[in-house]
Amino acid sequence: xxxxxxxxxxVTDNFMFGKVGNGFxxxxxxxxxxxxxxTGVMELVAFLEEQYGIKLxxxxxxxxxxxxxxxxxxFVESRLQxx
Amino acid sequence: xxxxxxxDGTGFHIDNGVGLAHARLSIIDLAGGQQPMCNEDSTLWITxxxxxxxxxxxxEELISKGHRFATRSDTEVILHLYxxxxxxCVENLNGQWAFAIWDNQRRRLFLSxxxxxxxxxxxxxxxxxxxFGSEIKAIFACAGISREIDFNGLDEVFTYWCTIPPTTLxxxxxxxxxxxxxxxxxxGVVVRQYWDCQFETTxxxxxxxxxxxxxxxxxxxxxxxxxxxxxxxxxxxAYLSGGLDSTFTTALVQKFxxxxxxxxxxxxxxxxxxxxxFQREAVRFLDTDHQExxxxxxxxxxxxxxxxxxSEKPVLRTAPAPMYLLSRLVRNSGYKxxxxxxxxxxxxxxxxxxxxxKIRRFWESQPDSQVRPILLRHLYPYLQNVQNQPDAYRKAxxxxxxxxxxRPFFSHIPRWQLTAKLKTFFSDATRAEIAVxxxxxxxxxxxxxxxxxxxxxxxxxxLEAKYLLPGYILSSQGDRMAMAHSVEGRFPFLDHRVxxxxxxxxxxxxxxxxxxxxxxxxxxxxxxxxxVAKRQKQPYRAPEACSFLQPxxxxxxxxxxxxxxxxxxxxxxxxxxxxxxxxxxxGAVMGIKDNMGLVGVVSxxxxxxxxxxHFEGRMxxxxx
Numbered sequence: 001x002x003x004x005x006x007x008x009x010x011v012t013d014n015f016m017f018g019k020v021g022n023g024f025x026x027x028x029x030x031x032x033x034x035x036x037x038x039t040g041v042m043e044l045v046a047f048l049e050e051q052y053g054i055k056l057x058x059x060x061x062x063x064x065x066x067x068x069x070x071x072x073x074x075f076v077e078s079r080l081q082x083x
Numbered sequence: 084x085x086x087x088x089x090x091d092g093t094g095f096h097i098d099n100g101v102g103l104a105h106a107r108l109s110i111i112d113l114a115g116g117q118q119p120m121c122n123e124d125s126t127l128w129i130t131x132x133x134x135x136x137x138x139x140x141x142x143e144e145l146i147s148k149g150h151r152f153a154t155r156s157d158t159e160v161i162l163h164l165y166x167x168x169x170x171x172c173v174e175n176l177n178g179q180w181a182f183a184i185w186d187n188q189r190r191r192l193f194l195s196x197x198x199x200x201x202x203x204x205x206x207x208x209x210x211x212x213x214x215f216g217s218e219i220k221a222i223f224a225c226a227g228i229s230r231e232i233d234f235n236g237l238d239e240v241f242t243y244w245c246t247i248p249p250t251t252l253x254x255x256x257x258x259x260x261x262x263x264x265x266x267x268x269x270x271g272v273v274v275r276q277y278w279d280c281q282f283e284t285t286x287x288x289x290x291x292x293x294x295x296x297x298x299x300x301x302x303x304x305x306x307x308x309x310x311x312x313x314x315x316x317x318x319x320x321a322y323l324s325g326g327l328d329s330t331f332t333t334a335l336v337q338k339f340x341x342x343x344x345x346x347x348x349x350x351x352x353x354x355x356x357x358x359x360x361f362q363r364e365a366v367r368f369l370d371t372d373h374q375e376x377x378x379x380x381x382x383x384x385x386x387x388x389x390x391x392x393x394s395e396k397p398v399l400r401t402a403p404a405p406m407y408l409l410s411r412l413v414r415n416s417g418y419k420x421x422x423x424x425x426x427x428x429x430x431x432x433x434x435x436x437x438x439x440x441k442i443r444r445f446w447e448s449q450p451d452s453q454v455r456p457i458l459l460r461h462l463y464p465y466l467q468n469v470q471n472q473p474d475a476y477r478k479a480x481x482x483x484x485x486x487x488x489x490r491p492f493f494s495h496i497p498r499w500q501l502t503a504k505l506k507t508f509f510s511d512a513t514r515a516e517i518a519v520x521x522x523x524x525x526x527x528x529x530x531x532x533x534x535x536x537x538x539x540x541x542x543x544x545x546l547e548a549k550y551l552l553p554g555y556i557l558s559s560q561g562d563r564m565a566m567a568h569s570v571e572g573r574f575p576f577l578d579h580r581v582x583x584x585x586x587x588x589x590x591x592x593x594x595x596x597x598x599x600x601x602x603x604x605x606x607x608x609x610x611x612x613x614x615v616a617k618r619q620k621q622p623y624r625a626p627e628a629c630s631f632l633q634p635x636x637x638x639x640x641x642x643x644x645x646x647x648x649x650x651x652x653x654x655x656x657x658x659x660x661x662x663x664x665x666x667x668x669x670g671a672v673m674g675i676k677d678n679m680g681l682v683g684v685v686s687x688x689x690x691x692x693x694x695x696x697h698f699e700g701r702m703x704x705x706x707x
Binding site: 014017018031037040041042043046061063 | 674
């Protein structure tokens with residue numbers, strides 16, 4: 001499954017319980033759309049670490065990395081790139 | 084149906100188309116206080132649940148005006164005061180009450196409920212019949228009353244954590260709001276507000292030279308409020324949570340009365356919730372006879388169906404369950420009255436939501452400041468989920484972007500918006516039944532005229548005292564859990580003289596910068612153990628939705644949350660509930676919203692099961 005779809009699947013199942021309503025675009029802000037609240041962000045972190053074997057540090061926990069499907073995909077890809 | 088509220092006797096009065104019934108929990112005048120009770124010439128009949136704490140003084144006054152008493156009970160005092168003052172009699176009462184007086188000559192029923200909503204009162208009108216009771220199940224036991232869910236009530240619980248009276252969870256069943264009375268006669272039904280929380284219009288600056296005098300005045304009021312709450316012909320016990328409030332009320336009993344108290348507390352297996360260290364400190368310091376109950380997740384799961392049977396509405400937290408177990412301990416120990424510290428947080432400024440309001444206002448005054456929102460880190464230190472979040476997310480949650488329509492609710496917008504997200508779990512059919520109300524108009528329409536002139540701290544206090552206090556704290560977690568085992572709670576902090584005194588205090592004496600209950604702490608210094616006085620505030624909480632994964636909950640979880648049952652009941656979305664359950668079973672990281680969501684879904688399903696689908700079965704079990 002493409003990365004964006006995989007991330008979208010997790011977000012819709014886990015935070016929206018499958019009820020996507022009018023849907024949301026890959027660039028939409030989770031916070032602005034009310035999709036992920038502040039207490040949910042750690043769930044997202046746990047998912048990224050478990051699913052992709054990457055480690056997130058406190059300085060990674062910023063909306064640029066975690067607040068949209070595109071942001072998440074960019075972040076995960078950058079971490080999965082071999083140095 | 085109400086034997087749990089009054090196991091000591093039953094009485095009926097039938098009079099030409101009117102019937103009054105009473106289940107008695109005998110506390111004052113054990114021999115003479117049977118009800119329904121009438122006046123000398125049988126023109127007035129009363130059925131009454133509660134206590135009038137100033138009945139001794141009122142009785143003397145009434146005797147001096149020529150009234151003759153046949154009993155020593157507080158019930159009879161209400162009757163004579165009604166003779167003297169009519170419907171205004173309630174303004175002279177200091178107490179917690181729900182009563183109905185049948186005025187035979189005027190063919191009129193007068194009902195009233197206490198100022199803060201300690202005692203419950205529900206009613207319905209069906210054709211030409213008016214039926215009322217302390218609990219909804221008593222009304223449902225009458226023939227010809229339909230039992231249907233009121234989706235607006237459900238919507239309110241999933242927004243405000245409680246219903247907004249007169250709405251209840253059931254269509255055509257109404258709750259008389261706290262501080263209201265009503266009359267019922269052939270000409271119609273009239274509901275009238277006789278009391279409301281009121282605050283000072285301007286935010287006064289504290290005069291430091293007056294602080295000690297104010298602390299002395301508060302202490303004197305609280306001593307008297309506690310003393311009159313010990314008026315009883317049966318022994319009085321106390322709940323002792325290990326926090327400031329109940330330790331303080333216990334201290335007042337120990338130090339200013341001759342009563343040697345028996346105290347009761349809940350301890351938890353899970354150290355995240357357990358306060359037994361502070362409970363033991365208080366017991367040692369105050370030298371009480373103490374008993375505790377240790378509560379596990381499995382026990383919470385086990386008693387939860389009974390909790391919902393008694394609360395008669397869904398809840399979003401499991402915290403009522405340990406209170407149910409605690410009242411059972413009290414009753415099994417031979418006690419039926421307890422003094423508790425409830426109300427202090429609302430009245431004297433203890434809750435974190437008040438701190439949250441102050442910090443958000445402080446930030447709002449310079450919205451571009453990068454430094455001011457750092458104070459948000461002080462909020463909810465006991466909630467790991469909140470503490471673990473990055474600052475950017477914390478700022479997004481405790482936001483200050485409140486539009487004009489929502490402005491009156493600045494303090495509560497983050498909480499209500501978070502809670503309203505739980506409606507994700509509603510089915511399409513349920514959503515269709517609910518009117519969209521993003522401006523919280525149900526609450527806005529009921530705000531007092533001067534509300535907009537109050538400090539936002541006082542506005543937050545008003546919303547807490549007006550809705551969550553009676554609608555959840557005093558009911559689902561208070562009266563209903565205590566009365567499930569025939570135990571009556573008494574609340575010194577909710578003496579209306581204390582409430583009115585506190586409402587006139589400058590905000591800075593309630594919360595000095597971010598130091599909550601500042602004036603109360605000053606009163607309590609020396610009367611309670613230093614460790615309790617200095618401890619960081621920890622609100623009472625219990626293990627949440629994980630309780631439903633315990634063995635004791637397996638049977639009802641399997642039955643009531645099965646896709647088939649969810650579909651049959653139609654309130655929730657089948658796949659959304661299945662995904663939520665799956666998330667729990669996998670043991671994934673659970674947010675506050677998920678926990679509240681599962682507790683809300685389980686409690687609603689239990690409510691449907693017991694009150695809509697199988698009510699006759701529950702009635703039969705009562706009769707047996």
